[in-house]
Amino acid sequence: MAKGELGEAESYVKQATVLNHTNPAAWALLGHILYLGGESKGARDNYERTLSYETPVPGTHSIRLRLASIYLQLQQYSAAKNMFLLACRDSPSCITWLGVGISCYRLGELSEAEQALSEANILNNTDPEVWGYLSLVCLKTGRKLEAEQSYKYALRVGLKDADLLTEVKTIQQEVGFGDAGF
Numbered sequence: 001m002a003k004g005e006l007g008e009a010e011s012y013v014k015q016a017t018v019l020n021h022t023n024p025a026a027w028a029l030l031g032h033i034l035y036l037g038g039e040s041k042g043a044r045d046n047y048e049r050t051l052s053y054e055t056p057v058p059g060t061h062s063i064r065l066r067l068a069s070i071y072l073q074l075q076q077y078s079a080a081k082n083m084f085l086l087a088c089r090d091s092p093s094c095i096t097w098l099g100v101g102i103s104c105y106r107l108g109e110l111s112e113a114e115q116a117l118s119e120a121n122i123l124n125n126t127d128p129e130v131w132g133y134l135s136l137v138c139l140k141t142g143r144k145l146e147a148e149q150s151y152k153y154a155l156r157v158g159l160k161d162a163d164l165l166t167e168v169k170t171i172q173q174e175v176g177f178g179d180a181g182f
Contacts, residue, residue, distance in 0.1 A: 006037045024053040028063055035066055044070045061091050068099050077106040094124035101133055113137050128159035132168060139171045139178045147178040 010033045016026045031046030047067040050057055057063065064087040071080035081103035087096040097120035104113035114137045120130045131154035138147035151168060159165060172178035 006033055009033050010037070022053070024050045024055060024057045028057050028059065031063065031066070035070075040070045040073055043067075044074070061087060064090075065095065065099075068103075072099070072102060072106075075106070077103045081107065092119070092123070094120045094127050094130065097123065098127065098130055098133070101130070105133055105136060110137055110140055114141075126157045128154050128157045129161060129164065131157060132159050132161065132164045135168055135178065136171060139168070139175055142175070144177040147172075151178055 010030065013026060013030045013033060016023070017030060020026065027046045028050040031043045031050060034040075034046060035043035044067060047063050047070070050063055051060070051067070064083050068080045068083035068087060071077070071083060081100055084096055084099035084103060088100060097116050101113045101116035101120060104110075104116055113133070117130055117134050117137065120127065121134070124130070131150050135147050135150035135154055138144075138150055151172070154168075168178070
C-alpha cells in the first residue's frame with residue numbers, strides 16, 4: 001500500500017472511530033494503518049485502546065505481537081514481556097518466546113531469558129536470533145563453551161542482525177571468550 005493510500009485509509013478509519021468510538025475493530029485497523037506507516041507511538045496508543053475493550057477483536061494475536069514489538073522498540077521491556085507472554089498463552093511460537101526472551105534479557109532476568117529462548121529454540125532450532133540471544137545469555141552467565149557453540153550456530157544459521165552481532169562481539173571482548181577465534 002502506497003503512503004498516499006495509507007493517508008486516505010487513515011482518514012476514513014478516523015471518521016469511523018468518530019461515528020462509533022466504542023468499536024475496537026476500528027481502533028485496531030487505525031493501529032495497523034499507523035504501524036504500516038511507521039508511526040509506532042500512534043499505533044501503540046490505538047492497539048492499547050483496542051485491547052482495553054472487553055469484546056475480543058479478530059486478530060488479537062497479531063495486535064499483541066505488534067504492540068509487544070513496539071514496546072521493545074521503545075525500550076519498555078516489562079510491558080513487552082507481559083504482552084509477549086499473553087501472545088504465548090494464546091498461540092505459542094518461536095516468535096512469541098523469542099520476544100519473551102529478549103524482554104527478559106533486557107530486564108536482566110537471565111534465567112527467565114534462557115528458559116524463554118529454550119522454548120523458542122524447541123519450536124524453531126534454526127532461528128538465528130534465538131541463537132544470538134542464547135549466546136548473549138551464556139556470555140553474561142560465564143558459560144564459555146555454550147557461548148561459543150551458540151555463537152557459532154547463530155552464524156551457521158545466518159545471523160544477519162547487525163546490532164545483535166555487534167552486541168555479541170562487544171560482550172565477547174569484555175569477557176574474553178565466546179568466539180573460538182580468541
